[in-house]
Amino acid sequence: MCGIIGTTNAKISLDLFKEAHKTIYQRGPDSQLYITDYCFVFGHSRLAIIDLDERSNQPFVFQHENKKITVVFNGEIYNFLILKEILEKKGYVFKTSSDTEVLCASYLEWGISCFDYFEGMWALGLFDHQLQQLVITKDRVGKKPLYYSFEDGVVSFSSSIWGVSKLCKKKDICIEGLQLYFALGFVPDHFSIIKGINSMLPGKIIVFQKDGNQFYVKEENNSVFKSFSAKESSVSNLMKEAIVKRVIADVPIATLMSGGVDSTIVTKITRKFYKEVKTFFVDFEDKRLSEFYWADYLSKRNNLPINRVMLRNVDLNDSFADYAEVYEEPFADYSGIPSIAIFKKVSEEFKVVLTGDGGDELFYGYPHYSKKLMLYVLMKLNNVFKISRFFNVKVKKILDEGIEKFESNYLKNHAILSKFAADYIDQRFNQVRLKEKSFLRTVIQYDRVFNNLPYKYLVKTDRASMFSGTEVRSPFLDEALLRHVRKLPTWMIFTPCISKLYLKILYFKCFGIKYFLSKKKGFTPPIKELRERYFKEDDFNQLKDYFKELNSSFFNDIKNLVYDDLLNDNILFDRFFFFNIWRLKSYSKNQ
Template identity: 30%
Template sequence: MCGIYGSTKVYNESQVKSKLKRTAFRGPDQMGWEFYKSDNYSIVFGHNRLSIIDLDARSNQPLSYLDNIEIVFNGEIFNFQDIKDNLHKKGYTFKTTSDTEVICAAYLEYGEDCVNHFNGFFAFVIYDKLNHCFFGARDRLGQKPFYYYHNGKDFEFASQVSSIQLHNNNLSISEYAIKSYLTWETIPDPLSIFNEIHKLLPGHSFKFDLTSGTFKTKQYWDIDYHGKNKFKGDYQDAKKELKDLLSNAVKIRMFADVPVGVFLSGGVDSSIIAAMASETYDGKVKTFSVKFNDKGFDESVYAAKVASHLQTEHNIIECNYNEGIELIENFHHYYDEPFADSSAIPSMLLAKHTKKQVTVAISGDAGDESFSGYHRYNWINQGAQFMKIPYPIRVILSKLTSLAPTHRLKVISKYMAFKSIESIYLDSLSDISLSGHSGGKYVNEVEELKYLIHNNKNLLERVSDFDLKTYLNWDINTKVDRATMAYSLEARSPLMDYRVVEFARSLPTEFKFKGGNQKRILKDVLYQYVPKEYFDRPKAGFTMPFENWFRQDLKEYVLTELSKDGLKVIPGINIEDVSNRINKHMDGSANNYPLIWKLLVLKQWLNNNKGYEIR
C-alpha cells in the first residue's frame, strides 16, 4: 500500500519532492523518485512506500525490470505467487520476493491482458521504454484511487488529487463537481473537484503514447449486469462454494511480512472475516473495534462478544470528543476532496489506533452490496408492491396522505407520486433538496444508471449492482482508503475479492434475501463459526454522534462557518433555505446533521483552497 506519482510535465526536483511529501502519510517507509529523459520527452516517477511484502530496499520504487520497464505501484496482488510460478516456467527471473516485479513480468508476457491475471487491489503505471508509452490500470472494484491530468499533450497522475494540484497552475474548481457532491455526498467517478483532473474508472486500464500525447482507456472487467451467468447448484452447493471461496479470499489476504489484524464491529460481515482469519492464522488474531461514549452509539459490546467466542486478542478503541474534533479539523488534509460520509471520522479513529499494533487490517466491506444487506433493500422490495397501483390513483393517494401528521406517512406520500421504483431508489440515495440547484440533473446523468434501469434482472439484483458500481466505489472505498492511509495502515477486504463478487452476482435472489432474511447465505456460513443468537438484533451503522455535537459543543463552530455570509462561497445553494434548515436542527425540531456535515466539509475544503476560479 503506497502512494504513486508521475508526470511528463517538467518539474524540478524540489517540486517533485514537495508533491510526494504532500501525501507521504500513504507510505512513510521510503520516498523515491527518478527522472527519465529521451530525445522527445521527459518523465518523472515518484513513490511513497508502505512496506508490506519484501521489506528489503531492493523492492523500493520506482522499480526497474529488465532495463526496459519502470513501474510505480500502489496495492497488493494477492495471487502473485501463483503468477510468479507460471512466469518462472516461461523463463522469467526475479530479484525480489515482492509482487511488484511480477506485475512487470506479467506485462511483458501477457501485454495489456496482464490485468486479467491479477487478484488484488491496485493502481499502477508502467513506463514501457521500448514502446514509448505508459500502461496503467485500476483494480476491478476501485479500491485503490487513481487521478490523472491530461491536456492533450502532458500527462500527470497520482494516488491523490493534491499531489497533482501542487505547482499546477492550470486548474479550476468544477462547479459541476460541487453540485454532484451536494447531491451524492461524494464526487462521482470520473469527476474530481477540479475540471482538469479525472479519476480512472474501476476495472479500466489505459495507454498513454509518449510521442503523440494520446490517452486511451479500456474496460477490462465488469459485473454481469445482464444476468447471463447463473449458479447451477442448489442452496447447499452454493453455501459450500461460498465458504470455500471466502475462506481462500481471507487466507491470501492474511499473507504479509508485517503484523496483520482484523476490524471487528460485531456485525455479520466483519464477524465472518474474523472467524475465517482465526481459522487460518497461526496464533491469536488481533481484532479492533470502536466504542462511543454517547448513548445509542456504542456497538462495541457485540464485537467483544464475538471476539470472546473466537478467542481473539481484542482491542476496544474509545472515541472521545477531543480526539474527534482533532480529526474533523484535519479532515481536508487526508481526504483532499469534499467527502461527506460522517463515518469517515470513526474510520480514521479506528485506523489511527489499530496502526499502533499492526500494519495490515482485514475488513468486512462489500458484504451489504453483494448479499443484499442494506435496510433500503427491504423497504424498496416492499415499496415495489405499491408501485403496482396505477399511477393516476397513486397521485390521488399521494395528495391525501400528504396531509397526514406523521413523518413516515409524508415520506410515503412523496414516493407514491414518483413514476417508477427506480426513481424512488435514486431519490433515497441522493440529496436533491438543496433547492438552489436542479439536483435531478446530477442524479440522471451518471453513467452507472445503466446498472439500475434495465429489464435483465429483478429489482433487488439491479439495486445491488448499482450500489456496487456507485456507493461502494464512490463512498466506501474512498472512505476506507483515505482513513487507513492517513495513518499508513493497509486495509484489505476479502468480500471484495472479484471471485466472491462474481459468485454473489450469479446466485438466485432468494439465496441472499428470503422472507425478510437479508444476507441469508452469508449468515448461514457465519453460523458455522459463531452462534446465531449473537446476531439477533437490528443492523447498526457506523456513525458519529454529530446530531448532538452540532447542537452543543460544535454549535458555535457550525453557526460561524455556515452563517449566511459563509454560505455565499458555495455555488448553487439556496442560502435562505439552508439557513432555515440549520436553525431547525439547532432548535431540535429537525435532525439535519447530514446536511450540516456535508456543508462543513465543503466549506473547510474551499477555505483551504482559495484562489481557484469556480466554473
C-alpha cells in the same frame, strides 16, 4: 500499499515535483523516492509489506531480454505467487520476492491484458521504454485512488488530487463535481472537485503514446476479471480462499471486529490460518453508541480475544481536525471521523488490517434496500390504482414520475439536486436497471458500482487507513466471491426481517440462535457537538455568499435555504458542514 505520482513533463522543475511528491508521503512512510527520465518523472512513497528489503523500493525498473519498463505501483496483487510460477516457466528470472516485480513481468508477457489476471487492488503508472508508452490503470472494484490530468500532450497522475493539482497547476472548482457532491455527499465516477482533473474509473486502462515531445491517447480499455485459478465453489470455500490470499505479508496482521456479521466471519476464519492475528474492537465513551454487548458475546462464543480500544472525545476531535487533509475532496460521511481515529490507533502496532468491508453490498445488508423496494411496489400499484394522492408530496413525486426518475426523486428528500446532477444520477441508475433482471438487483448493483461502494465506503477506508500508513484488505470484495454471489437467487440473500440471514445460517456455529435477531447500531460517532461548534448560522450564510460568487446557477439551487432547514435535516446539514470544512482547511491550503 503506497502512494504514486508522475508526469510526462520531463522539464518540470524538480522543486515543484518534490513539493507535489510530498502530498503522498503520508501514504508511504518507509521510503520516498523519485526517478527522472528524458520523457517522464515518477515518484513513490512506500509502505513496505511484502519483501521489506530496499531492492523492492519504487520507482521500480524491470528488464527482460530487450524490454524495459519503469513502474510506480500502489496496492497488492494477491495472486502474485501463482502468476510468478507461470512466468518462471516462461523464462522470467526474479530478483525480489515482491508482487511489484511479478506485475512488471506480467505486463511484458501479456501486455495490458495482464490486468485481467490480477486479483487484488491497484493503481499504477507504467512506462514502456520499448513502445514509448505510458499506461495508467486502476483495479476493477475501485479500492485505490488515482487522479490524472491530460492537457496539451502532458499527462500527470497521482494518488492525491493535490499532487496532480500541483503538477498541472489546476485549482479551479469543478461545478459538475460540486453539484454531484451536494446531491450524493461525495464526488463520483470520473469527476473530481477540481476542474481539469479526472478520477480514474474502476478497471479503466489508458495507454498514452509518445509522439515527439507530446503524448496522445492511443487506447482506452476496461479490465475484465479472468483467473488462472478461480473455479466454481461455495461461499464458505471462496471466503476461506479470499482470506488465505490476504494474509500473505512480511509484517504482522490485525483484524477489526465490530460485533457485526461480516467482521466476525473475517476474524474467525483469519484466526484459523494466522494464529498470531490481533483483533481490535473499537468502542465509544457514550454507552448509547456502544456495540460491546454483541462483540463480547461473539468473542466469547468463538474464543476470539479482542482488544477493546476506547475512542474518547479528544480522539474524535483530533481526527476531525485532520478530516479535510485526509479525504482531500468534500466528503460528507461523519463515520469518516472515527475511521481516522481507529487507524491511528491500529497503526501504532500494525501495517495490515483485515476488515468486513463489502459485506453489506454483497449480502444486502443496508436498510435502504427494503425502503426502495417498498417504493417500487407502491409505484407499480400507483400505475393501476392511482394511490399517490394518499402520500406526502415527496413520496407522491416518486410514485407519479415513475422509474426513469426514481433515483433522483428518492435523493431529493435530503439533497440539493441541480438539473445536471439529477439527470446524471438518473442516467447511471437506469444504465444499471436495463442490465439487471429485477429492481432489487438494480438497487444492489447500483450501490456496488456507483452509489455507495467505490466512491463512499472504499474512499473512506483507503484515505483514513493510508493517512496513518495502514493497509486495509477486504475479503468480501474478492472478485471470485463477488462473481459467485451475483449468481445466487435474490430470495436467498435478501431477508429484510432478519438481516444477512444467509450468512447467519451458513456460519451458524459462529453466531448461534441468540444472534439472529440482533440489531446493529451502525458506526455512529457523537457528531452533534462538532456540528454545533463548527457550523453556525453565520458560517452557513458566509458559505452561501461564497457560492454566489462561485457560480450563479448553483447559487440559485440553494438561495432559498435557511439555516433552520439544515437543523431539521442532518444529511443536508452535513453536505454544507463538511464542504465548508474542506473549503477552509483543504482547498485554501492548496491554493
